[in-house]
Amino acid sequence: MMSKINFLRPDKNNLNTFLYLGSFLFFISVLDVFLNSFFSLNLTGFLPSFLSFLLPLILGFIGLYFIRIEFSGIKQLDLLNKHINTNNFNAILSLLIIFVIIKSIPPILSWFVIDASFAGDTKDVCTGSGACWTYIKVWMRRFMYGMYPNAEQWRINLSFIALVLMGSVGYFATDKFKKYLTLYYVVIYPLIAFLFIFFFISGGPVFFDFSYGIIAAILSIIVGFFIPPKYKFYYFLIVPLTLYITLKYFIFFEEYIELGKLDGLNWVETGAWGGLSLTFIISFFCLIFCFPIGMAFALGRRSGFPLIRYISVGFIEFWRGVPLITVLFMSAVMFPMFLPEDFFIDKLVRAIIAISLFEAAYVAEVIRGGLQALPRGQYEAAKSLGMGYWKMHIFVILPQALKLVIPGIANTFLALVKDTPLIFVVGLLEIVGMLNLAKTNPKWLGFAMEGYVFAAIIFWIICYAMSKYSYNLEQKYKTDR
Amino acid sequence: MNFKLKDIVPQLITVTVVVLVFGFFTYNAQINMENRGIDFGYGFLSQESSFDVQFSLIEYDGSHSYFRAYLVGLLNTILVSVIGIIIATILGVIVGVARLSPNYLINKFAAFYVEFFRNIPLLLQIFFWYFAALRALPLPQDAEAIFGVFFLTIKGLYVPAFIWQNFSVFFNSIVAAIIAIIVIRIYAKRVQENQGKQIPVFLISIGLIFILPLLSFLIGGVGISFEVPVLKQLATTSFIYEGGVSLPPELIALTLSLSLYTATFIAECVRAGIQGVGKGQKEAAASIGLTPNQVLKLVIMPQALRIIIPPTTNQYLNLTKNSSLAAAIAYPDLVLVFAGTALMQTGKAIEIVSITMFTYLTLSISISLLMNWYNKKIAIQEK
Numbered sequence: 001m002m003s004k005i006n007f008l009r010p011d012k013n014n015l016n017t018f019l020y021l022g023s024f025l026f027f028i029s030v031l032d033v034f035l036n037s038f039f040s041l042n043l044t045g046f047l048p049s050f051l052s053f054l055l056p057l058i059l060g061f062i063g064l065y066f067i068r069i070e071f072s073g074i075k076q077l078d079l080l081n082k083h084i085n086t087n088n089f090n091a092i093l094s095l096l097i098i099f100v101i102i103k104s105i106p107p108i109l110s111w112f113v114i115d116a117s118f119a120g121d122t123k124d125v126c127t128g129s130g131a132c133w134t135y136i137k138v139w140m141r142r143f144m145y146g147m148y149p150n151a152e153q154w155r156i157n158l159s160f161i162a163l164v165l166m167g168s169v170g171y172f173a174t175d176k177f178k179k180y181l182t183l184y185y186v187v188i189y190p191l192i193a194f195l196f197i198f199f200f201i202s203g204g205p206v207f208f209d210f211s212y213g214i215i216a217a218i219l220s221i222i223v224g225f226f227i228p229p230k231y232k233f234y235y236f237l238i239v240p241l242t243l244y245i246t247l248k249y250f251i252f253f254e255e256y257i258e259l260g261k262l263d264g265l266n267w268v269e270t271g272a273w274g275g276l277s278l279t280f281i282i283s284f285f286c287l288i289f290c291f292p293i294g295m296a297f298a299l300g301r302r303s304g305f306p307l308i309r310y311i312s313v314g315f316i317e318f319w320r321g322v323p324l325i326t327v328l329f330m331s332a333v334m335f336p337m338f339l340p341e342d343f344f345i346d347k348l349v350r351a352i353i354a355i356s357l358f359e360a361a362y363v364a365e366v367i368r369g370g371l372q373a374l375p376r377g378q379y380e381a382a383k384s385l386g387m388g389y390w391k392m393h394i395f396v397i398l399p400q401a402l403k404l405v406i407p408g409i410a411n412t413f414l415a416l417v418k419d420t421p422l423i424f425v426v427g428l429l430e431i432v433g434m435l436n437l438a439k440t441n442p443k444w445l446g447f448a449m450e451g452y453v454f455a456a457i458i459f460w461i462i463c464y465a466m467s468k469y470s471y472n473l474e475q476k477y478k479t480d481r
Numbered sequence: 482m483n484f485k486l487k488d489i490v491p492q493l494i495t496v497t498v499v500v501l502v503f504g505f506f507t508y509n510a511q512i513n514m515e516n517r518g519i520d521f522g523y524g525f526l527s528q529e530s531s532f533d534v535q536f537s538l539i540e541y542d543g544s545h546s547y548f549r550a551y552l553v554g555l556l557n558t559i560l561v562s563v564i565g566i567i568i569a570t571i572l573g574v575i576v577g578v579a580r581l582s583p584n585y586l587i588n589k590f591a592a593f594y595v596e597f598f599r600n601i602p603l604l605l606q607i608f609f610w611y612f613a614a615l616r617a618l619p620l621p622q623d624a625e626a627i628f629g630v631f632f633l634t635i636k637g638l639y640v641p642a643f644i645w646q647n648f649s650v651f652f653n654s655i656v657a658a659i660i661a662i663i664v665i666r667i668y669a670k671r672v673q674e675n676q677g678k679q680i681p682v683f684l685i686s687i688g689l690i691f692i693l694p695l696l697s698f699l700i701g702g703v704g705i706s707f708e709v710p711v712l713k714q715l716a717t718t719s720f721i722y723e724g725g726v727s728l729p730p731e732l733i734a735l736t737l738s739l740s741l742y743t744a745t746f747i748a749e750c751v752r753a754g755i756q757g758v759g760k761g762q763k764e765a766a767a768s769i770g771l772t773p774n775q776v777l778k779l780v781i782m783p784q785a786l787r788i789i790i791p792p793t794t795n796q797y798l799n800l801t802k803n804s805s806l807a808a809a810i811a812y813p814d815l816v817l818v819f820a821g822t823a824l825m826q827t828g829k830a831i832e833i834v835s836i837t838m839f840t841y842l843t844l845s846i847s848i849s850l851l852m853n854w855y856n857k858k859i860a861i862q863e864k
Contacts, residue, residue, distance in 0.1 A: 083585035090584045097586045307492040311499060321845040322838045323802035329820050330838070333830040337513050338506035418602040424809070432605050439612065449613040456601045456609065463600035 015072055022066025029060035030098065037103045057095055064091040123444060135447040136454050139438050143431055143454070146274015152266060156277050159196045166192060190288045197281055202268060216244035270348040271427070276458065278430040279420045282352060286416055289356035291409075294363025299393065301368055312364075319361035327354045328425040351423050359416050366408035370401035403477045410470030414463055431455050510831065523836075525827050526551070532822050534813045536729050547823055554818035555840060561735055561814065562801040568740035569800060570793075573747025580752045591748070599745035604806055606742055611734035611810045618730075621712060621720040630709050636721070638728040639710035646704035654697040655690075662686045731812035735804065743800045747793055754789035755781070787859055794852035798845050805841070815840060 033056050035041040044052040064085050072078060084094040115130025118137070126132035136143070145153050166189060170181055195213070220240040227235045273281070300312030319327070331354035332347070339345065374397060382392040402409075421432035429437060435451040438444060514521060526548040533543050537553040538560060579591035598606070616635060619625070624634040632639040645651065662685075669680040697703045710725035758781050766780040767773075807814035808821060820837045824830060 083583075086583060090582070090587070094584060094586045097590050305488065305492045305495075308495050311495060317846075318842065321842040323805040323816075323841055325805045325808060325816055326820065326834065326838050326841060329816070330834050333824065334834045337510050337830060340509050341513060341516065414600075421602050421604040422806070432602070432608065436608065436612075448616065449609075452605060452609040452613050455605055459602055459605060460597070460600045464596065467600070 015069060018066040018069065019072070019074075019077070022063045025059045025063030025066065027063075029056040029063060029095070030102070032056045032059075033099050033102050037106050056099065057092070060095045060098075061088075061091060064095065126447075131450045131453070132447050133450065135438075135444055135450050139434075139444070139451075142275060142438060143434050143451075144275045145277055146429055146434060147272040148268060148274065148277070149266070149272070152268060155201055159200050160277070160280070163193050163196060193284065193288075197285075201273070201281075202270065213244055216240050216247055219243060270346050273348065274429040275434050276431045278423075278428065279417070282348075282355065282420050282423065282430070283413075283417045285352050286355045286359055287413055289352070290359040290363050290412075290416070293356065293360035295367055295398075297360065297364040298367035298371060301364065302371055316361045316364050319358050320365065324355070324358055324419055324422055325425055327358050328422060330354065332426040347426050348428060351426050351428060355416070355419065355423075359412060359419075362412045362415070363409060366405050366412055367401065369408060370403075370405035371397065373404055374401055406474045406477060407470060410466065410473070414466055417463060417466070418459070431458065519828060521831065523832055525829055525832070530823065530826075532826065534818055536732065536813055547827070550823055551815070551819050551836070554813060554815035557812070557818070558801075558804055558807075558814040558816075559844075561732065561739065561804045561807065561812070564736045565739040565743065565800050565804065566797050568736065569743040569747055569796070572740060572744035573793075573796075574751055576744060576748035577751025577755070580748060581755055595745045595748055598741050603738060603742050603803055604809060606738040607734060607806055607810055610738050611730065615730045615734055621722055630707070632710055632722055634722075635730070636727075637730045638733055639722040640726050640728070641707040641709045642725045644706045644708055647702050650701040651694060651697050651703045654693045654701065658689045658693040661689050661693075665689075729812070731807070731810050734810060735807050735812050739800055739803060742803075743796055746796045746799070750789050750792040750796065751785075753792075754785040754787075757788045758784045783859065787856075790852065790856050790859070794849060794856075797852075798848055801844055801848065802841060 032043050035043060042052065044055050047055065065088070067077065068081055068085055068091070069077065070081070072081075085091050111130045113130075115128040116133055117126045117128055117130070118133050119125055120134050121138050123132075123135075125134055141150060141153070145156055148156065169184065173181055217240060220236070220243055223239075224232065224235060297312045297315055300308050301316060303309050303312070328351060331350040335345075335350055335354075378396060378400065379392065382396040387396065420430055423430060424433040424436070432455055435448075435455055439448045439451055527546050529544060530547045530550045531543045532550070534541055534550065534553050536557065538556045539549075539553060541549055541553045576591045576594055579587050580595070582588050582591070618633060618635045621632070621634045621636055624632045626632055630641045665680070665685055666682055669682045672678050672680060698705075708724045710722040710727070713721055713723045715721055762780055762784065763776060766776040771779065804814060805816045808817040811817060815837060820833055824833045827833070
C-alpha cells in the first residue's frame with residue numbers, strides 16, 4: 001500500500017492524493033498571509049516567531065511541490081504549473097511575489113483611500129493616518145497653473161483646448177486634404193501654437209504684434225496668387241516675414257503699437273507661469289524646435305563636406321556630453337554675458353532654447369541611426385533618377401529613415417518631458433517646483449508625500465500614454481523590407 | 482588638385498556663420514565684462530575658498546583653495562556615479578533576466594517595475610526619496626540597530642568603520658591575486674589554443690582571490706577591527722552618532738533614485754540583448770554536446786554582450802550626467818559646490834560654467850572611449 005503513496009514523486013498515478021493535499025497546503029499558506037495582512041490575525045501565533053514567520057512559505061512551497069504534476073490532464077492545473085510553478089526556484093519566487101502583493105495591498109489601500117481625507121479646505125481635516133488629499137485639492141490651481149492669476153486661467157484652458165482640437169485635425173482629414181497634413185503640422189500648426197501661447201497666454205506683445213502679423217499674412221497671401229508656381233516656395237519663405245518686419249519697424253511707429261494689443265487681456269509675465277501647464281508649454285516648444293535642428297545636424301554629420309561634418313560632430317558630442325542642468329546653468333548665468341547689453345531675452349525663452357539645443361543633439365543621433373540603417377541602394381537609386389541632394393533626402397531617404405526611428409524619437413521626447421522639472425535651475429516652477437514651494441508653506445507643512453505621489457501619478461500617466469502611443473505608431477508604420 | 486566651387490562654398494558659408502556667431506558672443510562678453518569690471522582668468526582657482534562643504538572624501542575646509550573645492554565636488558560626483566553604476570547594473574541584470582522568465586508572476590513583476598520607475602521623472606524620484614521617504618525615518622535616539630551595528634536614521638546611515646593594521650600588505654595581496662589571475666587566464670587561453678586542454682580558470686581565480694588576502698591575515702600581520710557608531714548626546718534633544726562612517730541622507734536618496742531609475746533602462750538593454758541571440762544558436766550549441774552552463778558561457782553571453790554593451794554604456798553615461806541633479810537636494814557634488822557656491826562667491830560665470838561642462842565632457846568621453854575599446858575587443862573578428 002505504501003508504494004501507492006510515493007511521497008517524493010507526485011505524478012499522474014496518485015494525482016488525486018497530491019492534488020488535494022498540495023492545494024490544501026497552498027491554500028492554507030495564502031490564507032494565513034491574507035488573514036495576517038487584512039485582519040491582523042496570526043493563525044500560527046502559538047509557534048515561535050521565527051517559525052511562524054516562515055511557515056506560510058514552507059507550507060506553500062510543499063503545496064506547490066505536490067501539485068507540480070506534469071500532463072495531469074486538468075487544464076487549469078497544467079496552466080498553473082506552466083506559468084508559476086515550473087521548478088522549485090520559480091515556486092519560491094512566485095510564493096514570495098504573491099505574499100508581497102497580499103501584504104502590500106492593505107497599507108497602500110488605507111493610505112490612498114480608506115484613511116485618507118478628502119473633504120474640507122484646511123489642514124485641520126487631515127488627522128487620519130492616511131493621505132491628505134485636501135492639500136492637493138486646495139493647491140490644485142497652483143499645481144496646474146503656477147502663479148498665473150486665478151481670474152485669467154481660462155486663457156490657458158482655452159488655448160490648450162484650441163490647440164488640442166487643432167492638433168487632432170489629422171484624424172478627421174479626408175483623403176483630399178491628407179497631402180497637406182505634413183505642411184500643416186510642420187509649419188502652420190506650430191506657428192498658430194506659438195501665436196496662441198505668446199500672445200494669448202502671455203497677453204502682451206512679447207514677440208509678435210498680432211495685427212502686423214495678420215496684415216503681413218493677408219497681404220502676402222493675396223499677392224502670392226499672382227506669383228508663378230515656380231517661385232511660390234521661395235516667395236512664401238521670404239516675403240511674409242520681411243513684410244512683417246518692415247511693417248513693424250519701418251512703416252508704423254511706436255504710437256501704433258498699442259493697436260497690436262488685444263483689449264482687455266492683462267499681461268502676465270512668464271515668471272508667473274508655472275505648474276503642469278508650463279510643463280506642457282515647454283515640452284511642446286522644445287519638441288517642435290529640437291526636431292528640425294536635430295535633423296539638420298544628423299544630415300550634417302553624414303555630409304560629404306568635411307568641415308560641416310566636423311562642426312556637426314562637435315555640436316552633437318558637446319551637447320551629449322554635458323548634463324542638462326549645466327546647460328540650464330549656462331543659459332541662466334553665462335548666456336546673458338554673451339549678448340549685447342540692452343538685448344534682453346526672457347528666461348523662459350532662454351530655457352526653451354537651451355533644452356531644444358540639448359535635445360536636438362539626441363534627436364540627431366537617433367535620426368543618424370535611421371539614416372545609417374537604410375541600404376545604400378536607396379541612395380544610389382535616388383541618384384540614378386537624377387535627384388539632387390535635397391530632393392533625394394526629402395522624398396526618398398528621410399521618409400524611410402524617420403519611419404525606422406519612431407521608437408527612438410519617442411524615447412527622446414519622453415526624456416524631454418521628464419527633463420522639464422529641471423527648469424527650477426533658472427527659477428521657473430513647473431509642477432515639481434510648485435510642489436517644493438507648497439511644502440514649505442507654513443500652513444501646509446508635512447504633506448510632501450502626497451504632493452510627490454500626485455505629481456508622480458500625473459507624470460506616469462503622461463509618459464506611459466506617450467510610450468504606448470509611440471508603440472502603436474511603430475506598429476502602424478512598420479513596413480516589411 | 483581639383484577644387485570645385487560647389488564643394489567649397491557651402492563649407493565656407495557654414496564656417497563663416499559659426500565664426501561670426503562665436504565672434505559676436507566673445508565680443509559681447511568682452512564688453513559686458515569690461516562694463517561690470519570683471520576680468521577673465523582662472524587665477525581664482527588658487528585663492529582661498531572660505532566656504533565649507535558638509536560631506537567630502539578628502540580633507541577640506543574653508544581655508545583650502547577653490548581648486549580643492551572643485552576636487553571635493555568632482556570626487557563626490559564620482560562616488561555617487563560609481564555606487565550608482567554598480568547597484569544599477571546588478572539590479573538591471575536581475576530585472577532584465579526576470580523579464581524573460583517563463584514564470585508569469587516574475588515576468589509581470591519585472592515589467593511593472595520597469596514601467597513604473599522609468600515613467601517618472603528622475604528629479605521627482607530624488608525629491609520623493611529625500612523629502613518624503615527618508616524624512617519618515619526615526620531620529621537618532623529612536624533608531625533601532627540593524628544587525629546591531631548599522632543605524633538608519635533621519636540624519637543618515639551610520640555604518641561601522643574598518644580600522645586596518647598593515648593595510649598595505651592586504652592591498653598588495655589583492656593586487657598580487659589580480660595579477661596572478663590575469664597571468665593564469667592568458668596562460669590557460671594559450672594552453673587551450675595549443676593543446677586543447679581546459680584549465681578550470683574560474684575555480685582557480687576564486688581560490689586565489691580568497692586565499693591570498695586570507696594568507697595576509699594569517700601571516701602578514703594584517704588586522705582588522707570595527708569602530709561601531711555610538712549614540713552621543715549633544716543637547717537635551719539633540720543626538721548624534723559618533724565613530725564609524727556616516728553616509729548623509731542626500732547620498733542615500735541620490736544613489737537610491739539614480740540606481741532604481743537607471744536599472745530600468747539597463748534591464749531593457751539586457752532583455753534586448755538576450756532576445757537578440759537567435760534560438761538556433763542555443764539549439765546548435767546544445768546539439769554539439771555543450772552543457773547548459775557552457776551554452777550560456779560560451780555561446781549566449783558572448784553574443785548577447787555584444788548587443789548589450791553599447792546601450793548600457795550610454796546608460797552609465799546618463800547616470801553620471803544625471804548625478805548632477807544632486808544640486809536639487811544639496812548633495813555637495815560638482816554642480817552644487819563649484820557651479821553653485823563657488824560661482825556665487827566669485828561671480829566668474831564663464832570660467833566656472835566652462836570648467837564644469839568641460840569636466841563632464843571629459844568624464845563622458847573617457848567612459849565612452851573605454852567602452853568603445855572594450856566593445857571593439859569583443860566584436861566579431863571576421864577572418
